[in-house]
Amino acid sequence: MDQAAQAPSQVMPGSFADLAQKVSPAVVNITTTSVVSQPTGGPAFPEGSPFSDLFREFGFPGMPGGPGGPGAPEGMPGPAPQQRSNALGSGFVISADGFIVTNNHVIEGADQIEVEFYSGDTLPAEVVGTDPNTDVALLKVESDEAIPFVQFGNSDTARVGDWVLALGNPLGQGFSASSGIVSARNRELSGTYDDYLQTDAAINRGNSGGPLFNLQGEVIGVNTAILSPNGGSIGIGFSMASNVVSQVVDQLQEFGETRRGWLGVMIQDVTPEMSEAMGLSVEGGAMVTDVPEGPARDAGLQTGDVITSFAGTPVEDTRGLVRRVAEAPAGETAQVVVMRDGDELTLDVTLGRRETAQGGGTEATPDEPTESDVLGMSVTVLTPEMAAELGAPRDATGLVITGVDAEGPAAEKGLAAGDIITDVNQQTVTSLADLTARIDEAREAGRQSVLMLIRRGGEPLFVALPLGEAELAE
Template sequence: MRREFFAKQNLNLVSLFMKTSCVLAAACLCSAAASAWASKPTAAVVKKQPEPAAKTAVEATKETKTEKESVPEASEKVPSELTSPSKKVIEDINKGFTAIAEAALPAVVNVATTQIIEMKDRGFDFPKGFPGIPEELFRDFFDFERSRRVQSLGSGFIIISYEGKAYIVTNYHVIADAKKISIFLNDKTELEATLHAYDERTDIAILEVKTDSLPIGKRKLPTLEWGDSRTVRVGEWVLAIGNPFGLGSTVTNGIISNISRDLMTPSRNSYVDSFLQHSAQINMGNSGGCLLDINGKVIGINSAIFSPSGGNVGIGFAIPSDIAQKTIEQLMQFGRTKRGWLGVKIQNLTENMAESLGLKSQGAIVGSVTPDGPAQKAGIQSGDVILEFDGKVINESNRLSRLVGETPIGKACSIKIWRKGKEIPLQVTVGEFEDALQKGKIDGEEKHSDGKSAPISEALGIKVSSIPQEIKQRYAQSGPLKGVFIVKVDSNSSAAEEGLMRGDIIVEANIETKRQELNEPKDFSDFVESAKRTKHKNILLLVMRNGEPKYFSLKIDEELENKSKENKKNEPKSFSSAPSDLKSGNSVPFSKDDAKPKRGMVPDHPANKDNASGPAA
């Protein structure tokens, strides 16, 4: 009974719930229909809106453009870098470049030079002509006594201007040996220029032009201001203006790639050791042109490019303004430069060289000391490493040249050297470079005593003999030579890798505190064996090449030396004196007239070029 009662009660509850749900659903539908009917506009409310007036074609075009600009397509995504602020930055950069170029172009000039090349007589008469052939035709080909005119082009910029004259900066190599110099202003006006002063060490020249021939009001030419190259950072925008290929004023832009590039130029008196490297395109004819920063100020003088093919590859070099400005100030004031001089020839100290000398810090190693120069008077010797000068630490050899050059002449400076494993403090009084150059002291070399004759000796892939008498005679004016003569360098040896070559003269060998002068060939091999016994990894050699001292650090690698000895088995036996080709003069890397190398006899690298040597300080 209870079950039947509860079953009936459950059915009644379900039925009641379903009826209630149906009633609520019907009420909701009625309410929605009533709301829709109430919101429907009546006939009085609905009125036909007046049609808009016809739009003009201009208004329609503007509206279309506005819609296109303001509403991008659904598939397009506006990148963040093209938003209005970025566009404004790009526009500002473009306007900035334009403003710099417009302001600087009137102060940049084209430099044209004419050189007279004297032709030598070949010692024979040219033909007098044949029937029907003019005699002038043969004269053009065979008249070697006639001089030739050679023209070259470069660039420059105006730094000082008065009412009747102006001064222009350019590279010295642009106007060197020129018989006539002309400059062309930006408006194509031609003026004749004269050489006011120059400095070959920095490759800078100053030209003077008279502007009296120009119309009144145009006689004072626009000038450029100097910037500070010491504050330049890698990645900054720069503009180069010059005269590439004689095309006239040309503007290119780029960035600073490096702020201290040492080109290791072959010039004996090279003074610039920190060129600005940049990517602004410069070519032949850009030499002497200006390199400008984003403020339109000169931060460099374009001087060289690196190019395997002869064309621009985006690697240009400029003389920094801090060096150029100091040089130009002296040239304007004295007509020449006045720089400090120490009287040493120096070389970069590499890690291997430092290890050979038992030295951990950097410095400049002394290759030679000028007799009766400031360094010799102070007690500096060949082989010393200069660690500090006037309280400043030396990091590379060229930097020492700059520090000494910028020191006032006659100033007493403290100097710290490394000699035989010890630091030694000294005092030196700075001399004048130009005075020493005029007196011929710059080319001064240490005097050496004669070496004794000895057979050939070999070590580390190097064959050495006594210095041939022929070579000694050529250097007789500089004093008797001392050392051993390299007759062959094995191609698989560390000596070949470092650049030692036949014809070099090894003067001495060094290991930490031990320094030995080489008088006989056997001295060289004995020194190498001694270094092996003491487990040294490197030895340092002082070498004379073309009359200039140079240091080489050689690795003591027994494996390479064994290979060198194996290769020697297939070679002819060595000789006890100078080789026959040395005696005949066929391959000696010295000419008969002087001690300069013959072209083609030695590899083409800066150390083998005429007048090449380490930096002078």
Template sequence: MTHPSETNPADTSSSNSNPSTAPRCGLFSARRFALMASVVAGLGAAAYGLAPSAPPSFVSAAHAQVNKDVRQVERPIGFADIVERVKPSVISVRVKIEEKQSANEDDLPFPPGSPMERFFRRFGGPDGFPGGRGPRGRGHLTTGQGSGFFISADGYAVTNNHVVDGAEQVEVTTDDGKTYKAKVIGSDKRTDLALIKVEGGSDFPFAKLSDSEPRIGDWVLAVGNPFGLGGTVTSGIISARGRDIGNGPYDDFIQIDAAVNKGNSGGPAFNTAGEVIGVNTAIYSPSGGSVGIAFSIPSATVKNVVAQLKDKGSVSRGWIGVQIQPVTPEIADSLGLKKPEGALVAEPQANGPAAKAGIESGDVINKVNDQPVKDARELARTIGGLAPGASIKLGVLHKGAEKTVTLTLGELPNNVSPKSFNPESRSERPGQGADVPNLGLTVAPARSVAGAGREGVVITSVDPGGASAERGLKEGDVILEVAGKSVATAGDIRSALTTARDENKNSVLIRIRSGDASRFVALPVGKG
């Protein structure tokens, strides 16, 4: 503890500070030292909440600045006050589902091997199934648990779609231990959100969805029902934003390092203002437990989806009818772009809004309503966030020239599930074909191979060490275009490569069809 004499700005005496014996420069130094000591002592007193005696005006100003700086760097010592305020809004969600068929991998609506599929195998329930459900039997009810939170006093609450999907009965338990019946108002599989309505009350404590975007490094509190233990709080920081975990085109997750485990699904992530910045929906874990990598759906997405679910029980999204893919640096180089930005149109859907507006394969969409489009994911989220029937303007790079097209958005279909093109299902195997050594391929005209269609050339073999194999081309893929020109033979491909070399291009853009989906791949032209 500081002795009182140490905080007295007036105490600047010294045994050898006699002005009569000190030279002039020494007197000046002593006065300056006394003045500086007075200021320092005053600042020290300010920092400890003590007031110096009769401070000069400029010391008072310094005092005020120090207090301001101290306030700016203050951080909460604990989260007890925040938790006390927000925890009553968080609920435990328990569901009962009538199971009618045995479990298999097709029960999950996510691509095999994707992060979300792995999440459900490890995080969703005792046997990896959504909502904490066990293996599906026949003719009996199984139960699952998750979390949620009230968003209004009259009982509307948010949780995950996978928590309540297919539920016959829904019950919620509030923080004070009371149990209520609830019903599902609507759900959205694409964002994994659901809105439920709790019956039997009109003054439930509720949480506010944040209007501001969180920053990386901000504190975050996860509240939920891990392992059925009841209301549990964990803390951490926001680790990243805009995460794509392979769940779909609308991925825009907040990554947090607060511990989130099975049963936390649907629970809120709060900021230090007590506002919900996200809904906890998935974790990444090699072991099944928390390793400090969890993902939350941003509050902006939650607001949009919940508003539609409350209004009509479902979510409508804008749709332009195109298959799109990212513009990689190689693709950008092939197209003569300065930066790998925008969304490359792999194929417009027949009679879709984009096709009717004149958008073609190979076009790059780089603006929506005069706002730049960073990448394919941003285009999907932007279009999906607009209402069907809205008129929009798209900025498009078409064969090297900028143009603007106007179209009316359609509504995104709910059953977009193209069939896979399986080369093993053909009535006959591809023939030997002709070599394209620069690309490490052997190809044959598609019309000569049963099941390959009438357009393009089908890949009959791929050199495992070649450029094509490195970029994911495989036997059975059909090459439709090379450098924007249709091809029907191996000679057409070789001719296009020669032209690209003559134009001093490093790579050439190839459009291929794999199954029912089209995409572009940039391949090096090589040497002739």
């Protein structure tokens, strides 16, 4: 932060033309192709799913029983030929030998990936590695000639008000530039390792994976998501900070996967009241609430310890500690300073690897309701079969919108059947109970809306959904 505070003030450029001309050759359009099963004349929803019932009820053209639909025998679905589905995104080259960075959601599930360069040339690309946690993917193309590339800048020096330039392929329109400023820093949206720059540079569908440049032509962010009530840009876009992306890319280049450090503790922020009650002489820190079997227990950490420093870096809060531990290589020995009973202790912890320590996703409770009406929409728990129907990975988790009240808040904000809700108020939701809990928490806190992260056609979209008056439980 000190370095950012001391950065020189920027002068408004008379034009972005020189900058755009300099960096455009390294920016690419990405087209992905996947093979899906599609019933003849209708959407890809097999018989028996809530979506096939929904479309039949409203007479979707081409569906059995709908206008123009084939008269399939009772209980017999129509044929399901293979159909190729295309998706568009953006990316940028980071080395002369053809390494390309984009978003994971741009290429997830793709059978073929084609990269189009500013020159108009196209090359096939292969996936080197992906990290869904930061939505980063690394691709590689082969070329006989050196490819123009750009370099990562230091996102920590970006200040609110700095000019930025976004390049990409918005709405499939080809190479396009938009300018704006950094409107906020250190945004945490839905992930453990989030560190987003917020910008008012126009970012739309298709910009995902594209670069956000500073005036020096350095990449300080990867355009990832927007906050929008209607799916279009309203001047609130989010770019994953380059200091996060570059570390992930280094690991993907070296290992083809991420290898984050793992301390093995449950932690919570230390409030001023807790600090006073414990007689701590330091502010901030992370209190250890549980020490399961793992590196921290082996090193002697205990419940009630307050971690004040990790690997020589002061710990301000739990978020900072989690990110700092993740950045440390697995297997590295790090010094952890803790306050225990008024004394300062220094412990040496040999870090484990988070990817091997983490368990599987949380499953919905078997006996909970299967569907619920809330905030003007009907939702149900996402199953592997539904995920496949909607073009999402079969192991995806969340809630699926199965219906929307035309006069309710969900419809007003542009939500639709088939949208997948993955997070509410920056917390993962995998069950109806999770959704209800997030809504209740927001109401108790006096909030007027909840922030939902949805996936629509593989693209992430944030929607602020009004709560309105509390609904009566049936």
